[in-house]
Amino acid sequence: DVKVTQSSRYLVKRTGEKVFLECVQDMDHENMFWYRQDPGLGLRLIYFSYDVKMKEKGDIPEGYSVSREKKERFSLILESASTNQTSMYLCASSPWSATNEKLFFGSGTQLSVL
């Protein structure tokens, strides 16, 4: 069974802390994504990566960075967490083929920044 695993379901951090959210997929997918989901705003793309060491900004990259050192792992980094980054963070992956655009999602990390 295909799997996208996010390391934490719930995380509580303080303002100014550096935060790492980890995501691992076991499907050998080329593409990986980080979204955040907020009530009334839906899913918004933060960053995505289509290959190891490659990354592209999404719609809301400010305050975030990413790292993809290995194909199966995509990390989201909050350099200095702020309260407006309290949100549900969803990682997803998809294969390279343009004809198969559906995403496989992880279970999400609910991050609270106090």
Add this chain to the structure above:
Amino acid sequence: EDKVVQSPLSLVVHEGDTVTLNCSYEVTNFRSLLWYKQEKKAPTFLFMLTSSGIEKKSGRLSSILDKKELFSILNITATQTGDSAIYLCASPGAGSYQLTFGKGTKLSVIP
């Protein structure tokens, strides 16, 4: 800028009712429209639609695309409490693999 708009944003129905969820889109170089169901946390894939007028069906759920009017509907017949979820509609942007999502429809089915 690509846009996907879902309506209604929330809906409360009784078990056994039939519901229709709407998704309209404005997407450059349209390729497909996708529906996901999100219960609790991880959205799970329901349908991918690429051709107008061809209904996709899975049990009590069905979906159809109208590429002339730029919309899709998701129908759920004989709703059950287990259908309570957020339903997301999405479409890939021009020349990229990233999806533009609508804000979702929160469906609540009460006994």
